[in-house]
Amino acid sequence: MASTLKPCSSPLPAKSSFNDRLYSSQSVSWHRPHTHPSFSLLEICSSMKELNQILPLVIKSGLSDQPIFQAKLIGLFSRFGRLPQATLVLDRVAEKTDELYHSLLKGHAHNSTLDDGFLFFTRMRLEGVQPVVYNFTYLLKTCGDNFDLARGKVLHALMITSGYGSNVFAMTAVVNMYAKCRQINESKKMFDSMPQKDLVSWNAIIAAYAQNGLSGTALHTVISMQQEGERPDSITLVTILPACADFKFSKIGKSIHAYAMRAGFVMLVNVSTALVDMYSKCGLLDTARLVFDRMSVKNVVSWNSMIDGHAQNGRSEEAMKLFRMMMDKGVKPTDVTIMAALGACADLGDLDQGRLVHKLLIEYGLQSDISVMNSLIAMYSRCRRVDLAAEIFGNLKNKTLVSWNSVILGYAQKAYPYEALKLFCNMRKENMKPDSFTLVSVIPAVAYLSILHHAKWIHGYVIRSCLHKNVYVMTALVDMYAKCGGVNIARRLFDMMEERHLITWNAMIDGYGTHGHGRAALELFQEMIHRSPVKPNNVTFLCVLSACSHSGLVGEGLHYFALMKKDYGFEPSMEHYGTMVDLLGRAGRLEEAWNFIQEMPMEPGTSVYGAMLGACKIHQNVELGEKAGNALLKLEPEDGGYYVLLANMYATASMWNEVAKVRKNMENKGIKKNPGFTCIQLKNKVHTFYSGCTNHPLSREIYKRLEKLMDEIKAAGYVPDTNSIHDVEDDVKMQLLSSHSEKLAISFGLISTAPGTTIQIRKNLRVCGDCHSATKFISLVTGREIIVRDMQRFHHFKDGQCSCGDYW
DNA sequence: GTCCTTTCCG
Numbered sequence: 001m002a003s004t005l006k007p008c009s010s011p012l013p014a015k016s017s018f019n020d021r022l023y024s025s026q027s028v029s030w031h032r033p034h035t036h037p038s039f040s041l042l043e044i045c046s047s048m049k050e051l052n053q054i055l056p057l058v059i060k061s062g063l064s065d066q067p068i069f070q071a072k073l074i075g076l077f078s079r080f081g082r083l084p085q086a087t088l089v090l091d092r093v094a095e096k097t098d099e100l101y102h103s104l105l106k107g108h109a110h111n112s113t114l115d116d117g118f119l120f121f122t123r124m125r126l127e128g129v130q131p132v133v134y135n136f137t138y139l140l141k142t143c144g145d146n147f148d149l150a151r152g153k154v155l156h157a158l159m160i161t162s163g164y165g166s167n168v169f170a171m172t173a174v175v176n177m178y179a180k181c182r183q184i185n186e187s188k189k190m191f192d193s194m195p196q197k198d199l200v201s202w203n204a205i206i207a208a209y210a211q212n213g214l215s216g217t218a219l220h221t222v223i224s225m226q227q228e229g230e231r232p233d234s235i236t237l238v239t240i241l242p243a244c245a246d247f248k249f250s251k252i253g254k255s256i257h258a259y260a261m262r263a264g265f266v267m268l269v270n271v272s273t274a275l276v277d278m279y280s281k282c283g284l285l286d287t288a289r290l291v292f293d294r295m296s297v298k299n300v301v302s303w304n305s306m307i308d309g310h311a312q313n314g315r316s317e318e319a320m321k322l323f324r325m326m327m328d329k330g331v332k333p334t335d336v337t338i339m340a341a342l343g344a345c346a347d348l349g350d351l352d353q354g355r356l357v358h359k360l361l362i363e364y365g366l367q368s369d370i371s372v373m374n375s376l377i378a379m380y381s382r383c384r385r386v387d388l389a390a391e392i393f394g395n396l397k398n399k400t401l402v403s404w405n406s407v408i409l410g411y412a413q414k415a416y417p418y419e420a421l422k423l424f425c426n427m428r429k430e431n432m433k434p435d436s437f438t439l440v441s442v443i444p445a446v447a448y449l450s451i452l453h454h455a456k457w458i459h460g461y462v463i464r465s466c467l468h469k470n471v472y473v474m475t476a477l478v479d480m481y482a483k484c485g486g487v488n489i490a491r492r493l494f495d496m497m498e499e500r501h502l503i504t505w506n507a508m509i510d511g512y513g514t515h516g517h518g519r520a521a522l523e524l525f526q527e528m529i530h531r532s533p534v535k536p537n538n539v540t541f542l543c544v545l546s547a548c549s550h551s552g553l554v555g556e557g558l559h560y561f562a563l564m565k566k567d568y569g570f571e572p573s574m575e576h577y578g579t580m581v582d583l584l585g586r587a588g589r590l591e592e593a594w595n596f597i598q599e600m601p602m603e604p605g606t607s608v609y610g611a612m613l614g615a616c617k618i619h620q621n622v623e624l625g626e627k628a629g630n631a632l633l634k635l636e637p638e639d640g641g642y643y644v645l646l647a648n649m650y651a652t653a654s655m656w657n658e659v660a661k662v663r664k665n666m667e668n669k670g671i672k673k674n675p676g677f678t679c680i681q682l683k684n685k686v687h688t689f690y691s692g693c694t695n696h697p698l699s700r701e702i703y704k705r706l707e708k709l710m711d712e713i714k715a716a717g718y719v720p721d722t723n724s725i726h727d728v729e730d731d732v733k734m735q736l737l738s739s740h741s742e743k744l745a746i747s748f749g750l751i752s753t754a755p756g757t758t759i760q761i762r763k764n765l766r767v768c769g770d771c772h773s774a775t776k777f778i779s780l781v782t783g784r785e786i787i788v789r790d791m792q793r794f795h796h797f798k799d800g801q802c803s804c805g806d807y808w
Numbered sequence: 809g810t811c812c813t814t815t816c817c818g
Contacts, residue, residue: 106809134810141811172811203812210813238813274814304815336816343817374817405818437818 033066042072048080065092074100078107083116101129109138114146131162133170140173144180152177168194172201179208187212199230207239215243219252234265241274245281253278257291269295273302280309300326300334308340316344320353333360335369342375346382354379374402381410386419404432409441417445421454434461436470443476447483450762450789451681455484471497475504482511485760485787485794502534510543514793516803518551525560538570542579549583550793552807557583578607585615586807594624606635610642617649625649640671641765656726676765678741680749689744692736698748703739706747710738713777716800721770742771746778746786758785766790776800 033039038057045051058064064073070093077086086104093100101124108117117139125131136159143152156174164170171194178187191197191205202225209218218240222232237260244253257266257275265271272295279288292298292306303326310319323341327333333341338361345354358376366372373396380389386407393399393407404427411420424442427434434442439462446454459477467473474497481490494500494508505528512521525544529536541564548557561580564570572580577600584593593612597604609628616625629646636642643666650658666673677690687696696702722733742763749759767775767790779786780800788795796803 102809132810137810167811169811174811176811198811200812205812207812233812235813242814270814272814277815299814301815306815308815334815339817340815369817371817376817378818400817402818407818409818435818441818 033063034068036061036063038063039069039072042069042076045076048082051076051080067093067095067097071097071100071103074107075103078104078111081107081111083107083112083120087120096127098129098132101127102132102135105135106138109142114142114148114151117142118151131158133164133167136162136164136170137173140170140177144177147181149178149181149183152181166195168196168198168201172198172204175201175204175208179204179211182212184208184212184214197228197230199233199236202228202230203233203235203239206236210239210243215246218243219249232259234260234263234268234271237265238270238274241278245278248282250279250282250284253282266291267296269297269299269302273299273305276302277305277309280305280313283313285309285313285315298331300331300337303331304334304336304340307337308343311340311344311347314347316347319344320348320350327360333364335366335372338364338366338372339375342372342379346379349383351380351383351385354383370396370398370400370403374400374406377403377406377410381406381414384414386410386414386416390419399430399432401432401435401438405435405437405441408438412441412445412448415448417448420445434465436467436473439465439467439473440476443473443480447476447480450484451686452484452486452760453681453684455480455486469498471499471501471504475501475507478504479507479511482507482514483789485789487511487515487517487794500532500534502537502540505532505534505536506540506543509540509547513543513547513550515796516550516793516805516807518547518553518556521547521551522553522556536568538564538573538576541568541570542573542575545576545579545583549579549586550804550807552587552805554583554587554589574602574605574607577602577604578611581608582611582615585612586618588615588619590615590619590621590624594627604631606632606639606642609635610645613642613645613649617645617652620649620653622649622653622655637669638671640666640673643671644673651726652723654723654726674765676741676763676768678745678761678763680745680759680761682749682752687745687748689741689748691741691744692739693741693744696744696748698751701751702744702747705751706738706743709743709747709750709778709781710734712781713774716777716781718774718777721773737770740768740771742767742788743774746775749786750782750784756783758787760787760789762789764791766792767795772802772806776802 038054038061041054041057045054058069058073063069070089073089074086077083077089083104086107090096090100090104105117105120105124108120121131121135121139136155140152140155143149143155156177159165159170159174171190175187175191178184178190187205187208191201191208194201202221206218206221206225209215209221222236222240225232225236237256241253241256244250244256253275260266260271260275266275272291276288276292279285279291288306288309292302295302303322307319307322307326310316310322319340323337323344326337338357341357342354345357361367361372361376373392377389377392380386380392389407389410393403396403404423408420408423408427411423420442424434424438427438439458443458446458458480462468462473462477474493478490478494481487481493490508490511494504497504505524509521509524509528512518512524521544525536525540528534528540541560544560545557548554548560557580561572561576564576565572577596581593581596584590584596593615597608597612600608609632612628613625613632616622616628625646629642629649632642633646643662647659647662650656650662675690677688679686679688681687689696720734720737722730722737725733725736728736742761745761746759749761753759767788772795775786775788775795775797777800778784779797786797788797793804
């Protein structure tokens with residue numbers, strides 16, 4: 001008996017002892033409460049379930065009002081998150097000691113809301129209990145985790161007045177709290193003010209820098225810490241490895257790896273995982289894999305780093321393989337796993353796998369995770385199922401800014417500009433404030449519509465949102481204005497920008513190119529290579545070559561094509577070759593163009609033969625045109641556009657039998673021609689005209705004005721180009737020509753706008769030769785500026801001239 | 809008894 005009277009200093013192994021004691025305690029009475037069996041049971045109690053079994057015993061023993069029992073109960077209720085019960089016990093205590101309050105406050109800090117925690121902290125102080133250091137450390141941590149800066153500051157002040165301003169633990173908690181609340185300057189100030197620092201406080205300030213985007217400072221601080229005599233521990237390493245990854249400093253990462261090996265830290269799963277992640281982010285996937293394979297213990301974070309690392313480096317097949325491996329091993333996926341897998345599916349455009357992951361995330365109850373759902377929206381968009389993406393978006397309960405951005409980007413990228421704009425308006429109606437990501441998605445949708453009115457509206461929105469200093473947004477605007485016909489506005493914005501990315505330069509050079517301002521494009525390119533910090537890439541050269549092609553600058557084009565390989569080491573892609581063929585072909589150097597094709601190091605694609613055929617049509621070289629046309633029909637037998645181009649070439653050469661053959665061929669294969677149409681926007685409404693259409697409400701007036709217009713321009717010297725039409729009388733030819741969609745749209749523009757207003761129209765195909773000639777005369781006789789965007793470029797008509805110099 | 813750490817959607 002004597003031995004059982006001893007206080008139970010070390011708890012016995014939980015399972016067997018727990019039940020044994022439960023059944024042996026009932027019939028004995030005890031004089032010293034802390035030796036009572038139910039107290040021993042409380043001491044080894046490890047869950048609320050067990051506590052519920054013991055409680056009746058405690059009450060029955062009549063000892064529940066003993067202070068030592070009350071303290072134990074408050075401690076246990078607090079630990080298991082039963083704060084109301086803990087408070088009830090405290091309320092019954094006659095002589096409340098400080099320790100009871102402290103224990104309950106710890107429970108609040110860990111298991112309850114910050115509101116309740118603060119409320120209790122206030123009660124405690126009102127009841128005259130002096131706060132101790134760890135009241136502050138616990139509560140400060142909770143403030144940091146909840147990003148509650150206001151309460152954090154209150155605690156900080158109270159902590160100072162309570163005399164803990166120099167306490168290492170308390171001050172480290174303050175440093176951490178400010179860092180979590182993104183107040184890095186405050187964080188640094190507090191760290192610097194600390195009279196004593198330990199390893200943990202160094203780790204805290206390093207983490208503060210690393211997590212607030214100051215990776216470089218974080219790495220430097222590790223050096224300072226060593227100079228002050230602290231040796232980095234495993235937590236230091238885990239903290240700075242993401243900083244190395246941020247800068248892709250694999251060299252530093254490797255030296256940290258070596259340090260970790262010497263110190264034996266690689267045994268720790270978090271250190272090895274951080275190494276795997278660092279190597280993945282530095283693009284060294286094979287090294288990451290090596291570290292990963294050598295890990296004796298892996299957790300789900302290790303798998304996530306590995307899977308996402310592959311997905312982010314474009315090795316999505318392997319990412320999915322790893323994902324399946326992880327599932328086979330029975331590791332439970334987390335939100336991060338699912339997001340990485342969805343990213344890989346999106347990258348692969350693999351809808352079937354994406355759907356499987358969708359099912360899986362529902363199985364794991366992750367459909368309430370908004371980030372996961374946002375990734376799901378992105379996955380469906382990128383797998384060309386914007387409809388499914390929109391459906392998920394529509395059913396989302398708590399849409400975030402990222403949800404809106406994902407679905408808007410989905411529509412904008414998949415050529416649904418109107419839907420993208422509509423959602424943009426809806427999000428503002430729902431008081432969701434768009435950010436730079438939203439605008440970088442919406443602006444290209446406006447560019448796609450090519451409506452200057454909309455362009456100015458979205459530009460206004462950018463200014464009102466104070467995003468006019470954002471380089472991504474401004475680059476999108478430069479590109480948009482160029483694509484909406486406002487190349488000079490684009491240049492003004494370009495000049496106003498304080499920072500320009502490579503893409504900004506490319507957009508502006510290409511803008512000049514499509515507007516036929518080849519010289520301006522080349523001047524800007526020169527400025528870029530000689531007076532700017534950015535270096536051209538292969539896209540820059542594509543823009544330069546295309547600008548040369550649109551302006552007939554053949555010599556320059558050939559020069560830059562050679563320069564691109566010689567000085568910059570870029571291998572020309574199919575698009576570069578296509579542009580070169582276009583350049584030579586349009587200039588009439590058809591033999592050269594054909595030889596150029598023959599010497600290509602790769603199989604020529606449709607862009608190359610398409611450029612060749614187009615050039616042959618312009619310059620009426622039927623022999624080479626036929627060769628290019630046949631190659632095209634072999635490569636793309638279903639595309640009606642090439643048949644039409646071939647037929648038009650024959651028609652221009654008056655080879656009517658051949659025209660009939662091509663048309664018959666098309667008919668037999670059931671291939672339809674893409675009908676040409678022209679759009680014009682007036683007062684928020686887009687009017688679309690097809691050749692010969694009479695369904696416009698103002699049709700009568702349009703044709704009447706057109707008839708008069710034809711007489712006016714004929715008097716000014718216009719000669720209808722009837723070459724490409726045959727088997728009808730001349731007056732019918734004239735009628736067919738004058739009812740082309742371009743002319744209808746211009747006539748409508750003339751009668752619907754004030755004299756002197758610029759008319760801007762857009763054609764879905766290339767502008768036709770006769771319309772081009774007629775528009776020049778129209779600009780002369782009406783004194784109007786007319787801007788035509790076709791599928792290739794812009795034509796600015798003014799005073800009887802076109803900016804393309806009849807070269808297109 | 810107390811302070812610091814790894815994977816993360818557009």
